[in-house]
Amino acid sequence: MAKLVSLADGVAELVRDGDTVALEGFTHLIPFAAGHEIIRQGRRDLTLVRMTPDVIYDQLIGAGCARRLVFSWGGNPGVGSLHRFRDAVQNSWPAPLELEEHSHAGMANRYVAGASGLPFAVLRGYTGTDLPRHTTNIRTIDCPFTGETLTAVPALRPDVTVVHAQRADRAGNVQMWGITGVQKEALLAARRSLVTVEEIVDEFEPLPGQVVLPGWAITAVAHAPGGAHPSYAQGYSVRDNDFYQAWDEISRDRDTFRDWITQHVLTAEAQA
Amino acid sequence: MAKLVSLADGVAELVRDGDTVALEGFTHLIPFAAGHEIIRQGRRDLTLVRMTPDVIYDQLIGAGCARRLVFSWGGNPGVGSLHRFRDAVQNSWPAPLELEEHSHAGMANRYVAGASGLPFAVLRGYTGTDLPRHTTNIRTIDCPFTGETLTAVPALRPDVTVVHAQRADRAGNVQMWGITGVQKEALLAARRSLVTVEEIVDEFEPLPGQVVLPGWAITAVAHAPGGAHPSYAQGYSVRDNDFYQAWDEISRDRDTFRDWITQHVLTAEAQA
């Protein structure tokens, strides 16, 4: 059974310096509040894993939490580049950032393999691109029946995965709906997991498109209403597109960025 | 876009002598009406594929439609053995039946590989059992990252997959809910597909647990209300457990079986 914890306690207990950490959420349900708590608690040397490192990872990288990034698309969706990510890659500020770069299909299948207890996944992907030149984590494999050559990628097994969902019940079962991305796989692939939720309810109302994750497969659940902002939680909030636009300006300059983090993250209270 | 057809036309056009045919449905939503139509149209030399060949395949085998069976569990669920299946295996009546035998995990993954356009699937399975002694379709594969040895099974690519669902709309989109088993994978793995439905509606009411299959991924849809009987269609019918019991008696004897098929299948009208 998942424990119900505060966000601060959940992050303190489950996210450790040097960990491989996946915060997932595909545009929808991005666990920003948990990311801010990781910054507040000053985690260091994290290997950050995420298909689409967007503003949340820009913040973690700029705040100096990350040593390494495993990803498939790093940008500010609909806006442009991630300036803290670029500054880390191009100028090693605030610290060098190692990259391990994949395609979406590769990352998604790496989570599937992790969730399935397999050491690797097979796909038709990467062939002919320059991606395999820069990591040993993209290899070939031959079909034992047809002899055809395909691509293999190793399973992702984060030390901890953090996702945001709409609801949990008191037994720690989690309900999410709308675009649920790769969250189930990312969570099941991890050794430990933390789910932040908009609301804790006595009983779920069944909904079309829902994904229910059993509490016995989750380590901890924390109540963090609004915890996806500026991303959104369908049924609870809408995407704050203005913030994503504003982030472009905030993040362009190191000092403006530091001021923003100080004011909106470091000196802010953890929610709930 | 899926064509809306009569069951008789759908089977006539899509199921051909010598085909590899998968009729799927896991206890729930078993396409009995389509199976009966295949018997009525006198198809021969079929390779029948199904995780759980139960009463529907007992009927197809006893009626002489099958040359080969690819499966993982052949029984009358909750009742006992399949007598027509046993008679075919043990006494080659009405014709010899070749078997290719797997585990559920293996069959499910073979459909997944077929649906994914991959030639094979990898799993932890079969190891130490006698199953690999009797087919060349269970092999080993080494992880290119860890060196660990796992099991590989080839993709299933039926010529045609037939499933039963609750609803279709007029564009041939299909909606099913409740236990949906391996039907999506079996359908997407096939070259052609036929879906029989309880009801054709103008628009779907979204439901918890629904699986919606887009019409552009389906070849044809046929209206066949009650087409899952004696299995059931959640929201439309309940399982006829008495029939499954009665089948034990009907199927024990070749003549009783033949009489039943003549009366209930051969001289019956195709539905709708």
Add this chain to the structure above:
Amino acid sequence: MSANYTADEMMTVAAARQLRDGTACFVGIGLPSTAANLARATHAPGLVLIYESGCLGAKPDRLPLSIGDGILADTADSVVSVPEVFNYWLQPGRIDVGFLGAAQLDRYGNINTTVIGGDYTDPKVRLPGAGGAPEIAASCGEVVVIVRQSLRTFTERVDFVTSVGFGAGPGDRARLGLRGGGPRTVITDLGVLEADPVTCELTLTRLHPGVTVERAREATGWPLAVADDLATGEPPTPDELAVLRALMAA
């Protein structure tokens, strides 16, 4: 002594007692499902029932008649696809206990549910086959087998290895890469056998009330190992019997 319960009832109650509250249990139809639902209705209300049809956390208030009974989907925490139940839930070892039946069983808990007699292509009896069992036996934290004990079922050698127990003995599961704990417990209508931690051999550790060691030996097709501290189990309590009979009647 004439008991007010049947041997099958005793077997089901003994199997139910084997299940600890709060664990996750992969359940097949028949005796395993009856035992698991009895456990959930008595001492283990938080037992998580998983059916291979994709129902996670099913809470039926009557016995399901098939693994795809509508009541399982209606009461489950989550209904997932069949590939998902095997790949995301069973294969990674998330399930604590797997419940299996057997047509034949040997002293190392290897199970046959495929063919009996003759050879594979021309068997004396063709059984249903593997179903989910090989991977349940491979991947669950531990396996509990429920089977009526007789010379027909408890055989020196199984005619076909459908699901691996301890193979040919110590070390075999590790060598084969099987990650679950294997068939630690076999519940029969005569008593309970447990795999010896050193030899892996199924050893009679408990008899049901009124059953003798001799009867158990006579129903076993190999020289049966018997524990030094062989115990006699408790008969079904009135509550267990009442709940079981209500479940069977519903």
Add this chain to the structure above:
Amino acid sequence: MSANYTADEMMTVAAARQLRDGTACFVGIGLPSTAANLARATHAPGLVLIYESGCLGAKPDRLPLSIGDGILADTADSVVSVPEVFNYWLQPGRIDVGFLGAAQLDRYGNINTTVIGGDYTDPKVRLPGAGGAPEIAASCGEVVVIVRQSLRTFTERVDFVTSVGFGAGPGDRARLGLRGGGPRTVITDLGVLEADPVTCELTLTRLHPGVTVERAREATGWPLAVADDLATGEPPTPDELAVLRALMAA
């Protein structure tokens, strides 16, 4: 001649026209999504829009602001997981058209969206990376690229191959085992290029109204192949423009 529409509007309209009714189209955010939604609102009401967030058959009535915009899930025929959209829908070649952008493009339609200048570990400009593009480029029936034409984007050689077009020329896709048809069409703000069926080289086949061959050549970093029967495309119709502007304003 001063047109009553912008070059970007012409490019979007030309891209929309490329999409046939009743086909399935894998759509990225930005120009591709605008063009696909314009097509759906004009000549191709049965166009099936697929977004990598898992939305199959999305029917937004305004432009989504991200590939995970709530309106996509709300209006989709089916919302599936991200692994499913790549494995069950893209990879087997079920999707007719993939729409891609590019930071750099070469004459064989190979695309770079990863790094520009310097080397990979110390680039001059770090771009977002691959996303879904490599497998969209590999597996869709055909690929349509939308990109503004300039010496910066139309380069002799891309600094990084993120997504494969025709590789180094004829036969390369087959040799690499890429099963989709590749980048048959590139739509720019100046005109339309099509891959030559024999040489695979992108060849200017159509200019937008008012654009000259010279301007296209000057915006291309290699000696641009021009079709013998080079045509001039139709300007946007009043209806196309009205619908496009309404979409952009909503």
